[in-house]
Amino acid sequence: xxxxxxxxxxxxxxxxxxxxxxxxxxxxxxxxxxxxxxxxxxxxxxxxxxxxxxxxxxxxxxxxxxxxxxxxxxxxxxxxxxxxxxxxxxxxxxxxxxxxxxxxxxxxxxxxxxxxxxxxxxxxxxxxxxxxxxxxxxxxxxxxxxxxxxxxxxxxxxxxxxxxxxxxxxxxxxxxxxxxxxxxxxxxxxxxxxxxxxxxxxxxxxxxxxxxxxxxxxxxxxxxxxxxxxxxxxxxxxxxxxxxxxxxxxxxxxxxxxxxxxxxxxxxxxxxxxxxxxxxxxxxxxxxxxxxxxxxxxxxxxxxxxxxxxxxxxxxxxxxxx
Amino acid sequence: xxxxxxxxxxxxxxxxxxxxxxxxxxxxxxxxxxxxxxxxxxxxxxxxxxxxxxxxxxxxxxxxxxxxxxxxxxxxxxxxxxxxxxxxxxxxxxxxxxxxxxxxxxxxxxxxxxxxxxxxxxxxxxxxxxxxxxxxxxxxxxxxxxxxxxxxxxxxxxxxxxxxxxxxxxxxxxxxxxxxxxxxxxxxxxxxxxxxxxxxxxxxxxxxxxxxxxxxxxxxxxxxxxxxxxxxxxxxxxxxxxxxxxxxxxxxxxxxxxxxxxxxxxxxxxxxxxxxxxxxxxxxxxxxxxxxxxxxxxxxxxxxxxxxxxxxxxxxxxxxxx
Numbered sequence: 001x002x003x004x005x006x007x008x009x010x011x012x013x014x015x016x017x018x019x020x021x022x023x024x025x026x027x028x029x030x031x032x033x034x035x036x037x038x039x040x041x042x043x044x045x046x047x048x049x050x051x052x053x054x055x056x057x058x059x060x061x062x063x064x065x066x067x068x069x070x071x072x073x074x075x076x077x078x079x080x081x082x083x084x085x086x087x088x089x090x091x092x093x094x095x096x097x098x099x100x101x102x103x104x105x106x107x108x109x110x111x112x113x114x115x116x117x118x119x120x121x122x123x124x125x126x127x128x129x130x131x132x133x134x135x136x137x138x139x140x141x142x143x144x145x146x147x148x149x150x151x152x153x154x155x156x157x158x159x160x161x162x163x164x165x166x167x168x169x170x171x172x173x174x175x176x177x178x179x180x181x182x183x184x185x186x187x188x189x190x191x192x193x194x195x196x197x198x199x200x201x202x203x204x205x206x207x208x209x210x211x212x213x214x215x216x217x218x219x220x221x222x223x224x225x226x227x228x229x230x231x232x233x234x235x236x237x238x239x240x241x242x243x244x245x246x247x248x249x250x251x252x253x254x255x256x257x258x259x260x261x262x263x264x265x266x267x268x269x270x271x272x273x274x275x276x277x278x279x280x281x282x283x284x285x286x287x288x289x290x291x292x293x294x295x296x297x298x299x300x301x302x303x304x305x306x307x308x309x310x311x312x313x314x315x316x317x318x319x320x321x322x
Numbered sequence: 323x324x325x326x327x328x329x330x331x332x333x334x335x336x337x338x339x340x341x342x343x344x345x346x347x348x349x350x351x352x353x354x355x356x357x358x359x360x361x362x363x364x365x366x367x368x369x370x371x372x373x374x375x376x377x378x379x380x381x382x383x384x385x386x387x388x389x390x391x392x393x394x395x396x397x398x399x400x401x402x403x404x405x406x407x408x409x410x411x412x413x414x415x416x417x418x419x420x421x422x423x424x425x426x427x428x429x430x431x432x433x434x435x436x437x438x439x440x441x442x443x444x445x446x447x448x449x450x451x452x453x454x455x456x457x458x459x460x461x462x463x464x465x466x467x468x469x470x471x472x473x474x475x476x477x478x479x480x481x482x483x484x485x486x487x488x489x490x491x492x493x494x495x496x497x498x499x500x501x502x503x504x505x506x507x508x509x510x511x512x513x514x515x516x517x518x519x520x521x522x523x524x525x526x527x528x529x530x531x532x533x534x535x536x537x538x539x540x541x542x543x544x545x546x547x548x549x550x551x552x553x554x555x556x557x558x559x560x561x562x563x564x565x566x567x568x569x570x571x572x573x574x575x576x577x578x579x580x581x582x583x584x585x586x587x588x589x590x591x592x593x594x595x596x597x598x599x600x601x602x603x604x605x606x607x608x609x610x611x612x613x614x615x616x617x618x619x620x621x622x623x624x625x626x627x628x629x630x631x632x633x634x635x636x637x638x639x640x641x642x643x644x
Contacts, residue, residue: 260478
């Protein structure tokens with residue numbers, strides 16, 4: 001019987017789990033609410049207990065598993081298997097995650113940060129077609145990235161490789177949470193898109209449902225902006241989508257001039273806007289990318305949705321087969 | 323007796339050669355004028371003859387050599403060892419360089435493009451300190467790059483990885499030879515700097531020797547701009563150097579947000595301006611780079627000058643030891 005992998009996707013609201021074959025096919029999935037109380041000290045014990053419980057539940061044996069891989073927020077020390085600065089988990093101190101999970105489950109454990117793990121998932125079983133050159137950008141509350149070249153993730157010396165959300169796309173632009181001005185995240189994350197919409201509404205005097213909603217004090221989301229643009233052909237909403245496409249295309253061009261990947265895969269909640277957004281990103285990418293890059297690198301939407309994390313996490317555990 | 327490497331740096335005006343120890347120490351150097359006549363068909367035979375001649379001249383034997391590595395302009399097929407599109411060599415057709423040099427010298431041969439090879443040289447024996455994470459930018463007539471992550475060069479799928487000269491730094495900026503507007507090359511190459519100076523002179527009405535020279539129709543070089551700025555404190559020349567530093571720092575920040583390298587090494591003829599330029603690049607880098615990157619990635623000047631090419635080229639041949 002072939003061996004299995006366990007993938008864990010640790011997030012601020014839920015912890016997702018999956019049991020996969022060595023080939024990356026998901027066989028079982030479950031999830032748990034993340035308990036961030038008491039400085040997040042319940043999280044790791046909850047993960048251990050849930051894995052042990054499910055191995056028993058499915059009447060499986062430890063020997064059937066190659067190992068566990070996990071994606072986590074925060075800064076990861078790959079060698080030591082520790083995490084720090086994961087604020088949405090309420091983890092204030094350094095967490096010896098690998099040590100505790102290996103002790104609690106009896107299985108080898110590897111981890112990486114959540115964007116990198118999602119990139120590995122999309123590369124392995126999603127839009128990345130298992131290529132050795134894949135760039136992944138995730139557009140959610142923030143903007144993250146996982147970049148793969150020569151078949152390996154780019155971590156850089158301090159784990160900050162792939163910080164595409166903080167590439168500069170507008171030198172005197174919006175103030176970012178990182179302290180700089182004009183980071184990509186401020187223009188293409190869910191919150192950045194709302195910011196763009198609010199500023200656009202303030203300057204606009206024509207007829208627009210988006211403007212009316214904002215002026216009325218209604219809560220706007222990036223989804224509302226895309227829906228108004230696509231379904232109601234709202235002029236102002238379309239202006240905002242144009243800007244999002246422009247900035248994301250510019251960033252994709254600069255990333256691709258550096259990496260010349262096979263694919264730039266765009267995922268995360270904002271990418272639910274689909275081709276309606278992607279077409280504008282491509283337009284801007286074609287304008288800014290170097291000819292050789294423009295003719296070889298392709299922009300694609302992510303394919304795995306929420307499963308990218310557990311699948312990519314599980315792929316970290318394939319190293320234990322060797 | 324330890325074995326030797328041969329490094330060849332093929333350029334449009336000269337071909338540089340060196341014999342190095344396995345440790346990368348240069349023991350012999352010589353060079354040849356590049357004969358680009360007759361569609362560059364003399365180039366490869368000249369290289370073969372020169373290598374054979376020098377092996378005899380130094381009374382060495384083929385068995386003492388591990389192999390030959392070469393850096394070349396144009397687009398390189400690493401597997402096949404061919405080159406195409408090297409216009410400054412007058413090579414119009416695809417060149418089977420590896421096949422011919424191996425046949426002519428009896429030694430194994432590897433090649434890569436010139437910027438990549440210079441990056442390998444600076445990484446191995448120069449400013450890169452032999453680290454696994456090094457970005458190299460060369461500022462000459464054009465702007466090129468060689469990027470090393472996880473200890474390997476980034477080639478991308480079409481050999482266009484590391485095309486940092488065509489990263490966009492000014493969306494509606496100067497028209498580039500590549501057809502796009504606002505590429506880094508147009509602001510930080512020797513020719514780009516002259517362009518900046520000419521435009522600055524046109525707008526400026528104050529007292530400036532740089533402006534006087536330009537208005538007088540004298541030929542300006544990037545060296546003249548730097549000299550006037552540094553030695554004569556010319557106001558306009560300093561404005562130009564500020565702009566060069568601004569754009570290069572912005573590009574270094576975006577590269578580093580992607581790669582988080584140990585060092586960004588700045589080389590090429592323009593880098594002769596030294597710390598006078600580097601200090602301004604750093605200022606702009608600190609403004610635009612993500613905090614984690616800003617605090618870990620360091621900007622440095624290249625150290626090997628013209629030898630980077632032959633040293634890096636020779637390092638390609640170390641693969642034949644295995």
